[in-house]
Amino acid sequence: MRETVNVRVTAPQYTVAAGVTFAQVDAWFGHTVRGLKADVIYPEDHKQKYPCIVWICGGAWLTMDRSAHLAYLCELARSGFVVASVEYRTTNEAVYPKQLEDIKAAIRYLRAHSDRYHIDPERFGVMGESAGGHLTAMSALVNDPVYDVGDYLDYSSSVQAACPWYPPSDASAFPYESPVQAGPAPESLLLGKNVMLFQEEAIAISPVSHVTKDAPPFMIIHGTADATVPFMQGQMLHDKLEEAGCDVRMIAIEGADHADVQFFQKEIWDRISAFFHEKLGYAGTDTH
Numbered sequence: 453m454r455e456t457v458n459v460r461v462t463a464p465q466y467t468v469a470a471g472v473t474f475a476q477v478d479a480w481f482g483h484t485v486r487g488l489k490a491d492v493i494y495p496e497d498h499k500q501k502y503p504c505i506v507w508i509c510g511g512a513w514l515t516m517d518r519s520a521h522l523a524y525l526c527e528l529a530r531s532g533f534v535v536a537s538v539e540y541r542t543t544n545e546a547v548y549p550k551q552l553e554d555i556k557a558a559i560r561y562l563r564a565h566s567d568r569y570h571i572d573p574e575r576f577g578v579m580g581e582s583a584g585g586h587l588t589a590m591s592a593l594v595n596d597p598v599y600d601v602g603d604y605l606d607y608s609s610s611v612q613a614a615c616p617w618y619p620p621s622d623a624s625a626f627p628y629e630s631p632v633q634a635g636p637a638p639e640s641l642l643l644g645k646n647v648m649l650f651q652e653e654a655i656a657i658s659p660v661s662h663v664t665k666d667a668p669p670f671m672i673i674h675g676t677a678d679a680t681v682p683f684m685q686g687q688m689l690h691d692k693l694e695e696a697g698c699d700v701r702m703i704a705i706e707g708a709d710h711a712d713v714q715f716f717q718k719e720i721w722d723r724i725s726a727f728f729h730e731k732l733g734y735a736g737t738d739t740h
Contacts, residue, residue: 464497466530468522469569474561475554475602477541488554490538491518492562493529494569501572503732504562506611507537508555508580508587510711512638514542516584524721531725532734534571536562540587547644548657553601555591556609560600563607575732577613579724581711582681583638585619589659589689592668613731615671615724618681618710621689622661623647624654627682663692669699669731671724673715675708699731 473487495502507525509516518537529535540554559576566573580588592614600609620626620639624647628634634648647654655661670693674686686702693700703723708714 463530464495466493466495466526468493468526470519474538475557477546477550477554477602479545488539488541488557489518490536490558490561491522491525492534492536492569493522493526494534494571495529497570500570501566501575502532502534502570503575503577503728504534504536504566504569504571505577505579505728506555506559506562506591507535508540508578508584508591509537510580510582510584510617511542513551513583513586513642514544514638516540516542524716528721528725532729533577533725534562534569536569543638543641548642549599551587551642552590552594552599555587556600557602557604559591559609559611560602560604560607564604573607574612576611577615577728577732578611579615579617579728581617581715583620583642585616585681586621586659588614588616589619589621589670590657590662592670593659593662593664611668613669613671613728615673615727616659616686616689617673617715618675618678619659619672619686619689620681621685621692622655622658624651624658625685625688660688660692663689663696663698665696665698667693667696667698667700669727670701671727672700672702673705673720673724674702675705675710675712675714677707678710680710701727 469492472490475488479486525535538558540551563573623639631648639647690702
């Protein structure tokens with residue numbers, strides 16, 4: 453049996469550029485260098501520019517895999533975005549603020565190469581889970597040029613919308629019973645100091661301490677039964693942003709634990725797509 457069909461082209465072809473090096477950083481105790489990589493999902497559409505969403509993987513700042521959620525990120529891209537999943541140094545390599553520097557380096561790289569990937573450089577969003585949620589919030593809230601380190605310094609690392617999932621928002625407020633328990637905690641490893649003994653420094657690396665009225669729009673997603681990053685962590689960030697008069701909303705997923713399957717349902721991803729389209733504008737339209 454033979455069938456001839458006339459296919460009407462209504463959408464561009466999407467391509468995944470895997471393993472794009474966006475920065476080089478010190479490695480192996482400063483003796484060598486290694487490349488930080490990104491997977492970039494983009495439309496081969498030369499007629500218009502698309503908003504870009506930077507995805508930041510979680511893993512307690514101890515481990516991460518930029519390709520773990522590509523299936524979902526591809527679907528998000530096909531709803532009208534360029535999506536870039538980016539690496540950052542984990543705490544066995546470096547302590548904060550190197551992780552924030554790495555995310556900002558990725559954003560600058562993508563802006564510098566916006567023509568290559570058909571990105572609108574004025575429309576950037578950022579999204580991440582857990583440790584990546586923390587870095588999502590920090591990259592949206594912290595605009596001090598001291599954290600812009602490396603190449604493409606003529607380009608901005610600012611973003612216009614943020615969607616952190618179950619973000620550690622106050623490193624000084626985790627319910628550890630003693631400094632002994634807090635010593636090997638992920639937040640302490642990120643800081644390079646015990647967060648219970650160095651409360652001032654712990655607060656300084658926390659999103660809640662960087663909220664201003666100039667923050668971009670936020671949508672925070674958190675499970676009410678999160679046993680790893682307590683729900684109150686997301687609630688604290690929401691409340692701080694709301695108190696400052698910022699554009700913020702929070703989606704509380706009833707009964708969901710940390711990184712639970714509920715976060716990967718179409719209903720949630722449709723909400724994420726709608727949020728970024730609302731705040732960044734659809735491809736080919738003006739920013740809202």
